[in-house]
Amino acid sequence: MTIMQSTAGHRARFKAGMLVALVGVPAVLAAYLTAAGLLHLLPAEMWWQSLAVTDFADPRQLLYRHAFLPRLAISLLAGAALGLTGTLLQQVLRNPLAEPTTVGTNAGATVGLTIATLYAPWILEQGREWVALAGGALSTLAVLALARGRSFSPVAIIMSGLVVSLTCSSASALLMAANREYSEELFIWQSGSLIQNGDAVVLGFAPWLAVAGIAAFLLLRPLRLLDLSDEGAESLGTKPVVMRLAGMTVAVALSSMVVAAVGVISFVALAAPALVRLAGARTLRQRMIWAPLAGATLLWLTDRLVQVLPFASEIPAGVATAFLGAPLLFLLLPKLRTSPDRGGTMLASVRRRSGWTCLLVGLVAMALLLCAALVVGRSATGWHVASAAELADLLPLRAPRIAIAACAGMMLGVVGTLMQRMTGNPMAAPEVLGISGGASLGILLLFIATSDVNRPAMIAAGLVGALVSLAMVSPTGPRQPLAPDRLLLSGVAVATMASAFSAVMLASGDPRLDTLIGWLSGSTYRATAADATIAAVTATALLAIVPLTSRWLEILPLGESASRGLGLGLFRVRVVLLVLISVPTTIATLVIGPLSFVGLMAPHLARMIGLQRALPQLFASAMLGGMMLVSADWAGRMLIFPWQIPAGLLAALVGGPYFMVLMWKGRQ
Amino acid sequence: MVTGACRPRTQLAPLTRRRCLAGLAATSLGLRGDPAHAARPPRIACLEWTSAEMVVSLGIGPVAVADTKGYRDWVAGPALPAGCLDLGSRGEPNLELLLELKPDLITGAYGYGLDEAPFRRIAPLHTVPFYDGTEAPYRQAEIETLKLGSQLGREAEAQRLIQATATAIAQIREQFSQRAKQPLAVVSMFDDRHVRVYGKGSLFQDVLDRLSLTNAWTAPTDSWGFSMLGIEELVAIGEARVISLDPIPPHVKIRIDQSSLWANLPCIKAGNVRTIPPVWPFGGLAAAARFATFLAWA
Numbered sequence: 027m028t029i030m031q032s033t034a035g036h037r038a039r040f041k042a043g044m045l046v047a048l049v050g051v052p053a054v055l056a057a058y059l060t061a062a063g064l065l066h067l068l069p070a071e072m073w074w075q076s077l078a079v080t081d082f083a084d085p086r087q088l089l090y091r092h093a094f095l096p097r098l099a100i101s102l103l104a105g106a107a108l109g110l111t112g113t114l115l116q117q118v119l120r121n122p123l124a125e126p127t128t129v130g131t132n133a134g135a136t137v138g139l140t141i142a143t144l145y146a147p148w149i150l151e152q153g154r155e156w157v158a159l160a161g162g163a164l165s166t167l168a169v170l171a172l173a174r175g176r177s178f179s180p181v182a183i184i185m186s187g188l189v190v191s192l193t194c195s196s197a198s199a200l201l202m203a204a205n206r207e208y209s210e211e212l213f214i215w216q217s218g219s220l221i222q223n224g225d226a227v228v229l230g231f232a233p234w235l236a237v238a239g240i241a242a243f244l245l246l247r248p249l250r251l252l253d254l255s256d257e258g259a260e261s262l263g264t265k266p267v268v269m270r271l272a273g274m275t276v277a278v279a280l281s282s283m284v285v286a287a288v289g290v291i292s293f294v295a296l297a298a299p300a301l302v303r304l305a306g307a308r309t310l311r312q313r314m315i316w317a318p319l320a321g322a323t324l325l326w327l328t329d330r331l332v333q334v335l336p337f338a339s340e341i342p343a344g345v346a347t348a349f350l351g352a353p354l355l356f357l358l359l360p361k362l363r364t365s366p367d368r369g370g371t372m373l374a375s376v377r378r379r380s381g382w383t384c385l386l387v388g389l390v391a392m393a394l395l396l397c398a399a400l401v402v403g404r405s406a407t408g409w410h411v412a413s414a415a416e417l418a419d420l421l422p423l424r425a426p427r428i429a430i431a432a433c434a435g436m437m438l439g440v441v442g443t444l445m446q447r448m449t450g451n452p453m454a455a456p457e458v459l460g461i462s463g464g465a466s467l468g469i470l471l472l473f474i475a476t477s478d479v480n481r482p483a484m485i486a487a488g489l490v491g492a493l494v495s496l497a498m499v500s501p502t503g504p505r506q507p508l509a510p511d512r513l514l515l516s517g518v519a520v521a522t523m524a525s526a527f528s529a530v531m532l533a534s535g536d537p538r539l540d541t542l543i544g545w546l547s548g549s550t551y552r553a554t555a556a557d558a559t560i561a562a563v564t565a566t567a568l569l570a571i572v573p574l575t576s577r578w579l580e581i582l583p584l585g586e587s588a589s590r591g592l593g594l595g596l597f598r599v600r601v602v603l604l605v606l607i608s609v610p611t612t613i614a615t616l617v618i619g620p621l622s623f624v625g626l627m628a629p630h631l632a633r634m635i636g637l638q639r640a641l642p643q644l645f646a647s648a649m650l651g652g653m654m655l656v657s658a659d660w661a662g663r664m665l666i667f668p669w670q671i672p673a674g675l676l677a678a679l680v681g682g683p684y685f686m687v688l689m690w691k692g693r694q
Numbered sequence: 695m696v697t698g699a700c701r702p703r704t705q706l707a708p709l710t711r712r713r714c715l716a717g718l719a720a721t722s723l724g725l726r727g728d729p730a731h732a733a734r735p736p737r738i739a740c741l742e743w744t745s746a747e748m749v750v751s752l753g754i755g756p757v758a759v760a761d762t763k764g765y766r767d768w769v770a771g772p773a774l775p776a777g778c779l780d781l782g783s784r785g786e787p788n789l790e791l792l793l794e795l796k797p798d799l800i801t802g803a804y805g806y807g808l809d810e811a812p813f814r815r816i817a818p819l820h821t822v823p824f825y826d827g828t829e830a831p832y833r834q835a836e837i838e839t840l841k842l843g844s845q846l847g848r849e850a851e852a853q854r855l856i857q858a859t860a861t862a863i864a865q866i867r868e869q870f871s872q873r874a875k876q877p878l879a880v881v882s883m884f885d886d887r888h889v890r891v892y893g894k895g896s897l898f899q900d901v902l903d904r905l906s907l908t909n910a911w912t913a914p915t916d917s918w919g920f921s922m923l924g925i926e927e928l929v930a931i932g933e934a935r936v937i938s939l940d941p942i943p944p945h946v947k948i949r950i951d952q953s954s955l956w957a958n959l960p961c962i963k964a965g966n967v968r969t970i971p972p973v974w975p976f977g978g979l980a981a982a983a984r985f986a987t988f989l990a991w992a
Contacts, residue, residue: 214888
């Protein structure tokens with residue numbers, strides 16, 4: 027008995043020690059770097075004096091008081107705010123992946139600021155805060171409205187958040203691509219730079235953090251009850267829905283303020299609470315105290331490190347956090363206990379249809395669409411239906427684009443179905459696995475490494491990136507090989523790293539970025555006959571092989587134990603499926619970019635049509651995916667002729683709201 | 695020594711290449727070498743702004759240029775002709791429109807990552823290799839102007855443009871030699887916390903050198919000749935003059951003016967900031983001449 031008690035006491039002390047070390051070690055390092063930086067700037071005996079009375083004639087004192095200290099302060103404040111936001115969201119949504127990005131707040135704030143900057147800059151004369159808050163609140167409200175039918179269940183919120191985020195971010199990307207030179211400011215701001223031009227931002231931000239912190243601690247007790255089931259919490263006299271909304275409000279306001287102040291700082295809101303939990307903070311109170319501290323030191327240290335790095339241009343802290351945070355998350359993944367909510371399918375249809383008639387109709391529709399896309403176009407004088415003679419000239423321009431859109435769409439549709447059935451998670455999509463992110467990283471690194479970017483080099487770099495990320499994502503731990511939740515989390519890590527990387531590239535002002543922007547937004551413009559051939563071969567092979575897996579796909583959604591009971595060798599099945607998922611995803615990413623909304627949507631649409639069984643759903647997803655991208659590509663070439671809207675962007679921009687309407691109608 | 699040894703070769707190469715290209719141009723464009731005898735001016739489509747600026751400077755109005763609105767805002771001069779069509783974005787010039795326009799020549803710039811093959815199927819493609827590290831931007835602009843001139847059968851115009859630009863810059867240097875010379879920094883501002891400052895390897899640096907002016911920014915730059923920095927780094931240039939390129943968005947300007955740091959920077963406090971009209975930093979000789987002229991006014 028006594029032995030057991032002393033072990034428990036020892037363990038508690040050990041846990042506390044871990045927490046202190048988690049915050050303390052980075053803090054000591056950051057403090058050392060800060061002191062070194064300060065000493066370089068101003069002798070120590072002047073620190074206090076020039077804080078009280080600054081002599082502006084002395085440039086050193088000016089930098090100390092209006093650049094160094096504000097930057098130091100904002101790194102601590104923004105880091106703490108993000109730590110708190112992440113903790114609140116993760117508690118409220120009971121989901122370790124919840125952060126301002128996952129629930130749509132960041133994307134909403136970003137699109138608000140993008141629209142204001144490009145079309146109504148006079149609004150920004152009063153400051154960015156209210157625009158960011160309006161955008162973030164609206165998008166989060168949309169997410170909540172969509173999730174309302176299911177009492178804001180974690181899966182419903184994450185799913186809606188993903189759809190709303192994708193729609194918002196494709197809208198911002200489209201606006202920025204159409205206003206390329208005018209978006210420089212947005213590119214810089216988006217990359218999350220902590221550079222300050224005086225103390226105005228800090229002084230404006232601090233009260234928000236204070237109010238949010240107080241509100242969060244007032245909510246502590248009721249929020250703690252959310253650890254119980256919703257029924258359990260209700261029986262104790264709280265209303266879980268109200269508590270969730272209150273927690274969300276605080277989190278949304280705070281993260282919108284961070285976005286307005288310094289842009290999107292990736293990973294801190296996700297990593298700080300996760301680290302703190304891993305270090306042993308179990309109760310909500312502990313997490314709400316330690317996560318902001320961890321977030322603050324994390325961002326502080328990161329920002330000091332990027333200032334020591336010897337680069338000609340600034341590396342924004344928001345990008346650096348992703349680089350430090352993502353590998354950290356990879357290291358910690360095996361230890362992270364995820365508790366997925368198997369809420370079943372979001373958009374089950376009551377109808378059940380015979381698959382084969384649907385597929386026949388689909389085939390005819392697809393053939394008609396392909397012909398129309400080939401023949402109908404616009405010219406300098408107006409609409410134009412190409413004659414046979416003109417087609418000879420136009421075919422080399424149109425055919426590869428249409429072929430790539432069709433093949434990539436089909437592959438993504440199939441892959442999305444495979445992933446959703448394999449993981450039992452309705453938000454699974456190729457993008458989430460990190461394969462697209464890995465391919466993006468490879469290509470982005472190529473852009474940095476060499477000035478001569480050509481197509482074969484891009485393909486090679488993308489393939490290497492995809493394979494490396496696949497190797498990283500495939501966990502080798504003996505206990506839970508290839509567990510679906512771990513896969514998703516790894517995928518998020520890679521995807522965040524890739525998007526942070528592209529943000530810093532976009533902020534660099536490099537004139538070659540147009541290629542990159544086109545590729546990131548899912549354009550078929552650079553399609554070649556060779557690309558089309560590769561895509562077609564892969565798509566055909568995939569469609570030929572995938573029927574062989576239909577039995578697995580029927581069984582896997584039933585859960586692990588059921589699958590084992592039915593004699594499925596889970597490890598082998600998952601490895602095979604992973605290969606079937608990653609190869610087509612890599613090819614699709616290479617030819618059409620990392621924007622893969624289609625992979626998420628097509629399987630759901632197929633199910634809503636009434637195709638519940640694996641094989642019909644697979645083929646229907648393929649056709650729906652293909653048709654979505656082909657029509658998006660065609661419309662993108664027509665709508666603002668001679669300018670072109672990338673197919674991936676348009677698919678997301680139209681498909682997103684459509685999907686939202688379906689979710690809205692499908693709510694119970 | 696090394697540069698001395700290399701110079702004859704670099705001078706010889708364009709000469710032979712020019713003859714060769716002139717022959718090619720004469721056949722491919724249906725011209726007889728002398729533009730005065732041409733049945734019609736060549737129809738040229740430009741995929742980006744640097745080559746568009748060069749084509750216009752040589753006295754030819756392109757039939758189409760990518761992102762014409764952007765050109766008018768960011769390159770500004772020389773002006774595009776009124777009937778010039780928009781080709782779409784610079785990242786994705788519209789191939790079907792190009793096919794329909796049937797230009798005699800398409801011009802683009804090296805390093806934009808566009809695959810050349812689709813354009814070559816439509817018309818001959820002339821690429822301007824800028825910022826590839828082989829020459830300083832101004833010298834490269836001269837070489838490329840000559841090359842484009844021979845491609846278009848406008849050697850005389852090209853020579854005149856080179857001469858005129860050199861003369862204009864020399865005249866402005868005379869003006870400056872009578873004034874007190876203060877180091878200056880050339881910056882673009884896109885938001886209220888950062889500046890893009892141009893240094894070694896930029897066209898602006900070359901023009902400053904030719905004007906015998908000192909660039910206050912001497913720190914390393916990237917391969918395009920600029921650095922993106924926090925505004926506090928401008929402390930390093932002391933009370934040097936700051937030349938800021940338009941356009942600056944109005945709300946950014948408001949936030950800059952409100953900044954407690956900006957207002958107290960030595961170079962700002964000394965009242966040494968001048969805003970000049972837009973100049974395309976990655977442009978050719980016309981951009982160089984514009985820059986020198988605006989500097990003289992500032």
